[in-house]
């Protein structure tokens with residue numbers, strides 16, 4: 001079969017993935033821990049079902065899948081710009097681990113140890129890309145967010161779904177003991193209008209395939 005045959009043929013899906021890096025100075029940054037493995041697997045699964053995929057990725061550990069329309073970014077501000085630039089999107093999957101804060105002002109020179117005490121970093125809040133898209137005029141028909149939590153996973157994720165205005169949330173427990181962060185497996189709960197659906201622990205590739213299948217069903 002041709003590469004773009006499948007239930008998502010003719011559909012355009014946006015996927016965000018990986019961390020963002022927020023510079024402190026030219027040599028330092030703050031970031032969330034994210035390998036980009038789950039977002040990359042989702043993009044690959046969507047391609048496999050025939051979708052056109054715009055893949056907006058921060059600096060991830062894993063290589064982007066061949067065949068996506070790749071937009072590589074560093075910061076949350078750049079990720080928002082790339083997301084806003086994507087046109088005629090049928091569904092959006094927001095798997096990126098976006099840094100909540102950036103420096104109010106990044107230093108344009110390396111901050112030096114000058115013996116006069118510790119640097120004080122002043123933060124500014126980053127835009128919430130998922131919430132922005134959900135509130136936008138061109139909101140995709142289906143918007144899927146993620147919620148990586150370390151406690152009260154379902155409660156926090158359910159509240160997040162309402163607050164951000166997305167259709168589904170893929171919730172997971174990323175406590176270090178789970179081995180999920182940076183690992184090959186994931187243990188997720190899909191939260192929709194119909195409630196919380198607990199999926200068994202499986203490979204990130206399998207989570208991706210199951211999610212892509214559900215997206216295909218939802219887009220009809």
Ligand code: C5P
Nearest residue numbers: 094095096098127128129130145146147
């Ligand atoms: O970080 P948080 O738990 O709020 O992330 C929940 C969802 O919101 C994820 O899908 C993430 O990609 C998205 N998000 C975003 N922009 C942010 C923070 C989070 O798109 N600034």
